Amino acid sequence: MSNPSGQTASPGNAPAHTTTIKPTDLRGILQYVPRFQGQIFVIAIDGSIVADDNFGNLLVDIAVLRSLGIKVVLVHGIGHQLQELSALRGIPISNADGTGVTDAATLDLAIRASSRVAHLIMEGLTGSLLKAVITNAVRAVPVGIIKGVDQQLTGKVDRIDKELLNALIERQVVPLVSPVAFGPDGKSLRINSDLLAAEMAEALQATKIIYLAPNAGLEIEGDVTHEISVDALRSLVAEHPEKIADSSRSKAAHAIKAIETGTPRVHIVDGRVFDGLLNEIFSNEGVGSLVYGNDYQQIRKASRRDVRLIYNLTRNAVKREELINRTQKEIEKNIDQYFVFEVDEAVIACATLLYYADQPDVAEVGSVYVLPFYHNRGIGKKMVDYACLQAKERGVKRVLALSTQSFGFFTNVCGFQETTKETLPEARLKLYDDSGRNARVLFKILS
Ligand SMILES: CC(C)(COP(=O)(O)OP(=O)(O)OC[C@H]1O[C@@H](n2cnc3c(N)ncnc32)[C@H](O)[C@@H]1OP(=O)(O)O)[C@@H](O)C(=O)NCCC(=O)NCCS
Structure with missing residues (x-):
């Protein structure tokens, strides 16, 4: 698969051809190093991005972030793979993204999808020479009954084992967090991965969440909005939700939640675009969408x-x-x-x-x-x-x-x-x- 820079993407490995890095590029990036060094970024990868040809390049980019001293926690989704499995096996699912009812058959497929996706990510991280661990750091409880409907095996985050995650991070290990978590009895519960990323960022006091999504960013009234304050986005969600594209609604809602619970910035970046992740972080004008909290609270x-x-x-x-x-x-x-x-x-x-x-x-x-x-x-x-x-x-x-x-x-x-x-x-x-x-x-x- 050829990307806009004419490079060949090969999942799990570095691009087959590498462009020459100009010294000026390095100088440009270096100015961000002291700013970001030691900070935690939660990177949330949509299931469809794991299946995309650009996925291998993304893992190389994540390795670049690690090499610059940025601490990375990965959260992955499975919606795409869950739908594929459902079609392949002819088993209908009650909900794909973990926001609705999860019945027993859907949870069973979700566990299979999640294991597969996590394994693919582990393969890729290993190919990029990164140490990584799949954890049981998220304890979930059932969402329960919402508007009279029992959500069955859909869960919400009850507790995050920060100690475990921080210990891994300190030892240069990338924690990989799946959207199927464990209840107090050890049983599995399905959690929406956008929500999981927001909860993870809050618990670890991350400075950014980067959602790698299958679209160009937050689409508002048909255009990608490159920068929006949480206040403006909150008003939009409350007063004109119809102006936000369906594909951007979950990210918008969870960006607001994340910022309200202390994460200063949330980026939504097209995970299919070569160099999108690095450009978003290391250039003044990001390529995706940035939702920023109130830097100006005083x-x-x-x-x-x-x-x-x-x-x-x-x-x-x-x-x-x-x-x-x-x-x-x-x-x-x-x-x-x-x-x-x-x-x-x-x-x-x-x-x-x-x-x-x-x-x-x-x-x-x-x-x-x-x-x-x-x-x-x-x-x-x-x-x-x-x-x-x-x-x-x-x-x-x-x-x-x-x-x-x-x-x-x-x-x-x-x-x-x-x-x-x-x-x-x-x-x-x-x-x-x-x-x-x-x-x-x-x-x-x-x-
Ligand atoms: C101008 C003023 C608002 C700056 O406030 P501040 O909080 O110190 O500004 P910041 O900390 O954001 O920026 C400081 C920088 O501005 C520079 N700066 C401040 N006043 C300056 C001036 N009059 N001329 C040139 N540069 C000036 C400082 O040297 C410093 O530069 P550096 O970052 O390269 O070291 C403040 O000095 C002030 O209240 N002055 C009196 C009122 C005034 O003149 N207001 C402007 C009229 S609208």
């Missing part, structure tokens, strides 16, 4: 009770003409534009984000102020990035900033560029001229 919208705090906070910067003067009344009138950064419930930074009614694709970030004691800890950048993310979620394409003394902060740290005042929206240009501050005009395109 940031919140300001409310009226913050007016005085913001006023007092920014006084000194106003005196030094770093910020434009605003009275308490003006701050109160525009309080909806403000957001603040809290440390131990004290407001230590603020900023504004302003939209233009006549130009919905433009927004302006302003009044960025960080208490001097907290300078150079990334808070200023976080405030500006947060404003840009908020604006992007509203469909804004270009964010403006006007600065008299922090030009370098916006350009060097936040990625803004200088432009001329003529590019300002008409109403803003008038205010600009009237203010007499002669601030430099900057902008950032939101991609």
Whole structure:
């Protein structure tokens, strides 16, 4: 099978032809090494990906991650193989993905499918010179009766043996976790593998889950969404579930669950694409979809009770003409534009984000102020990035900033560029001229 790079995939082994790695590629990857070294990534492989021609390459990629000091836990699915077995043997199944009822016949096929898939993965890992172990680290209990229907042999995670898994990880062994787990009595129960990955990540405090799926990522309104915040995805699932493609629903739901239980980032990557996994992790613009948690949990919208705090906070910067003067009344009138950064419930930074009614694709970030004691800890950048993310979620394409003394902060740290005042929206240009501050005009395109 030929892949987009023209390489030949051979399951379980390295590609038959290897491309030359440029030193610049290595430099690019090296910048991520200190960031990811020692972290745990849970990689969840759909059953259909194990059956795909690209599977062998994926195992080589996982070996690359291991060699860079990233700790990997593998969870696999079996839906594809379960359906195949059912057709082959003419035995109907009650449910394929472990989210519905699992009757005895389905569980029997699931155990066979799971053993086969786990064995294939072990073959591949061995071919990539990785040590691996199939574990009984997941204890399950029956899901029970849901909406009046007994789910029979479908289980949910009761307990994860973190000690066992961590001991394996520390000894450079890749734990392989199957979606058929064991009840307290030792009997098997079927668990959905997307859920299992989320539970595993929570228990092991993984920094990422990477779902290797048989589609290009999260499909929302017919397009793959490359980046979405958990808040935006949660609202979408609650208010417009029909906008999410059927094939993406389980991943969306479990990405939300994982992030809500402490895993900062969830990637959904096409497991059929050569180099997809490495590109997703080692490039700034991933190829799949990233659902990210709130890196900005110390940031919140300001409310009226913050007016005085913001006023007092920014006084000194106003005196030094770093910020434009605003009275308490003006701050109160525009309080909806403000957001603040809290440390131990004290407001230590603020900023504004302003939209233009006549130009919905433009927004302006302003009044960025960080208490001097907290300078150079990334808070200023976080405030500006947060404003840009908020604006992007509203469909804004270009964010403006006007600065008299922090030009370098916006350009060097936040990625803004200088432009001329003529590019300002008409109403803003008038205010600009009237203010007499002669601030430099900057902008950032939101991609
Ligand atoms: C500008 C300001 C918001 C930066 O906040 P911060 O939390 O220290 O910023 P970060 O920690 O994210 O970034 C620090 C970096 O910005 C650089 N920086 C900060 N102020 C700068 C300035 N005025 N010009 C050039 N670079 C500046 C720092 O040198 C540091 O660079 P480094 O990462 O290369 O070491 C803060 O200095 C401030 O409140 N200043 C007074 C108010 C102001 O001027 N606001 C901007 C007007 S909208």
